[in-house]
Amino acid sequence: IYSLLFLPEIHSMRMFYTAASNVPNFPEFVAVTLVDELQISHYDSNTRKKVPTQDWMKNITEGDPKYWERGTGILMAHQQWFKTNMEIMKQRFNQSGGVHVIQRMYGCEWDDETDEVNRCDQHCYDGEDFIVLDLQRETWIAPVQQAVPTKHKWDNNKADLAYWKNYLTQECPDWLKKYVEFGRSSLMRKDLPxxxxxxxxxxxxxxxxxxxxxxxxxxxxxxxxxxxxxxxxxxxxxxxxxxxxxxxxxxxxxxxxxxxxxxxxxxxxxxxxxxxxxxxxxxxxxxxxxxxxxxxxxxxxxLTGCIMGLIIYKKKPPQGKVETLLSSSGSLMCVC
The missing domain is CATH 2.60.40.10 (Immunoglobulins)
Structure with missing residues (x-):
């Protein structure tokens, strides 16, 4: 209990992309952003539009009227990228049909006391680790043989590595701090159960x-x-x-x-x-x-867990473990 009294605030922002093949009643592509485990935006291939899911998110972009339009364009491009890579993944794993899911989770955590930032970027296929970014060594880790060609291709793309290093190191924590400030009334609230x-x-x-x-x-x-x-x-x-x-x-x-x-x-x-x-x-x-x-x-x-369609997850699972999840918004996820 003593430790809970003096824990610093650890804030997080995570983006989850999910591409699904032959999943009944589920969009081909879904993208959600979570800040401190609270969903702040949503996009899917059915609506083809990125939208805020918190009222305070509408205020954060008042000075940038094209914020949501730009975000929609970026996610439409991601949607096509994931669709193309779904076919590549099926070929890599020698699959022709069936239900398959590609997931990507990336983002950052910020300790508001020490200003320390942790980062993560990983991809999984059908609920298993596929490839993970080692930002410190600026290289991709391939835990399965089928990911080795992807590792070689992405390791050789120095410009892309530099972009994601800058994003995860600079842009992600900057946006996270901005979201925390604007959403303070929601994110910093204290509710008893x-x-x-x-x-x-x-x-x-x-x-x-x-x-x-x-x-x-x-x-x-x-x-x-x-x-x-x-x-x-x-x-x-x-x-x-x-x-x-x-x-x-x-x-x-x-x-x-x-x-x-x-x-x-x-x-x-x-x-x-x-x-x-x-x-x-x-x-x-x-x-x-x-x-x-x-x-x-x-x-x-x-039976609250069965009634409400929860995200079932582990807050601190073992290093490198990626789990398949179903969120309250209906999106499949993987988390680190």
Missing amino acids: SVSVLQKTPSSPLTCHATGFYPDRADLFWKKDEEELHEDVVKGEILPNHDGSFQMSVDLDLSALKDEDWGRYSCVFHLAGGQEVSKRLDKRDIRTNWKTNDGVVAALLL
């Missing part, structure tokens, strides 16, 4: 579920009296909701819990900056989906 205790069956673990909080720098834990519990506890990942807020859960194994001790347990949510929500364990407050002895059906277990 609603906290519920859930249980599938009488023998299942107790799940403490917190949803609706922002930002995602938070902790959720069980404690007995005033002591945080680490044994018999399984903590879930922080997941985004459709409205830009977040949710998380933590399970408590009941096997060692005595009936007379129930009142000594509580679930605590802690948001970076010190705000806190605590819920003491009470059998009457547990949401469940089993039938009670008198035949009355209790409240259904809250």
